[in-house]
Amino acid sequence: MKPIKNPEEPLALWSGQDRIDNEIHTSVTAIIRSGGCSWNRCRICQYRHERFTGVEKPELSRLMMAQIHRLKEQIEHEKPQVVKVYTSGSFFDPAEVPPDIQEYLINQVKGKTLIVESRCEYVDLERFSRYMDLIREGGETGTIVVAIGLETTSDPIREKCIDKGLHFSEYLKTSDTIHKAGGKVKTYLLHKPPYLTEREAHDDMIRSIREIIPITDLISMNPCTVQRNTHLETLWKRQAYRPPYLWSVASILAQSDAHVTCDPIGGGQTRGPHNCGTCDSMILDAIRDYNLNADQDLMKSVMEMHCDCKDEWEYVMNQEYPWSMPLTR
Ligand code: SF4
Numbered sequence: 001m002k003p004i005k006n007p008e009e010p011l012a013l014w015s016g017q018d019r020i021d022n023e024i025h026t027s028v029t030a031i032i033r034s035g036g037c038s039w040n041r042c043r044i045c046q047y048r049h050e051r052f053t054g055v056e057k058p059e060l061s062r063l064m065m066a067q068i069h070r071l072k073e074q075i076e077h078e079k080p081q082v083v084k085v086y087t088s089g090s091f092f093d094p095a096e097v098p099p100d101i102q103e104y105l106i107n108q109v110k111g112k113t114l115i116v117e118s119r120c121e122y123v124d125l126e127r128f129s130r131y132m133d134l135i136r137e138g139g140e141t142g143t144i145v146v147a148i149g150l151e152t153t154s155d156p157i158r159e160k161c162i163d164k165g166l167h168f169s170e171y172l173k174t175s176d177t178i179h180k181a182g183g184k185v186k187t188y189l190l191h192k193p194p195y196l197t198e199r200e201a202h203d204d205m206i207r208s209i210r211e212i213i214p215i216t217d218l219i220s221m222n223p224c225t226v227q228r229n230t231h232l233e234t235l236w237k238r239q240a241y242r243p244p245y246l247w248s249v250a251s252i253l254a255q256s257d258a259h260v261t262c263d264p265i266g267g268g269q270t271r272g273p274h275n276c277g278t279c280d281s282m283i284l285d286a287i288r289d290y291n292l293n294a295d296q297d298l299m300k301s302v303m304e305m306h307c308d309c310k311d312e313w314e315y316v317m318n319q320e321y322p323w324s325m326p327l328t329r
Pocket residue numbers: 037038039040041042045046047048088089090119149164
């Protein structure tokens with residue numbers, strides 16, 4: 001494990017823009033080192049290794065508070081409309097983010113939109129309603145968006161390919177809880193977890209997007225990237241996994257009936273979603289533009305373009321067959 005440079009500083013802190021409710025908002029994003037994800041099992045996830053290890057609770061609280069103080073300075077300086085805080089796990093998990101830290105942060109962002117990630121089991125109606133009351137003390141514009149890693153609406157794919165430990169029914173229940181308390185739901189989908197063909201992964205996203213549109217307020221699709229020290233990396237090194245083609249990503253975005261944000265991390269690289277190397281940057285630029293302007297015609301025009309690798313993608317979409325794997329041990 002790499003030495004931590006300064007444990008009192010966020011792992012990353014930056015300012016930018018985000019599209020929410022058809023408007024572009026200024027934002028500040030912080031990645032905070034925490035106690036780490038309690039689930040700690042997903043086959044594709046490297047973030048679960050980002051954690052303080054071997055520190056007692058009071059020290060964990062102190063280190064996290066120091067990072068939030070640094071974020072607070074940035075908020076006071078930039079006055080953003082949206083604050084995003086990612087902890088490489090679940091913000092509402094008390095073992096990961098002590099409750100006094102949760103409350104302190106919400107106090108700092110009253111009247112703003114706060115976006116945090118959480119697994120469903122940590123969203124509790126009573127506590128979440130209290131946090132909603134607190135953030136609204138700064139005005140009606142104050143709200144909490146809970147980002148949930150649903151990944152797919154298919155329970156077998158989520159269980160067998162990702163090992164997420166979540167059922168679609170729990171996601172529906174948690175979304176309902178968040179809405180009842182007046183908050184918003186952002187849903188993460190994962191495009192092409194391991195063990196799926198290009199076509200299966202593509203169609204899984206088309207179906208998942210369609211099925212969650214009536215439930216979620218925001219949708220973010222993450223094309224899968226091969227992160228280090230993951231089961232996925234082992235498969236990739238054995239040539240048993242290829243990240244999705246950018247043609248697949250563009251095709252999904254061109255067909256969806258809602259604006260789906262998408263930031264292809266590692267785009268154009270062998271570990272990330274990629275095509276042939278010639279057309280990658282053009283498609284990645286179009287996806288970035290679409291992220292902010294929601295102009296779906298842009299994605300449709302990408303699909304009209306030609307590159308030699310498009311024939312290859314079409315061949316793979318039609319000819320790649322799933323390898324049978326046992327469902328049980
Ligand atoms: S994807 Fe989320 S729930 Fe899964 S191990 Fe990583 S941080 Fe934990």
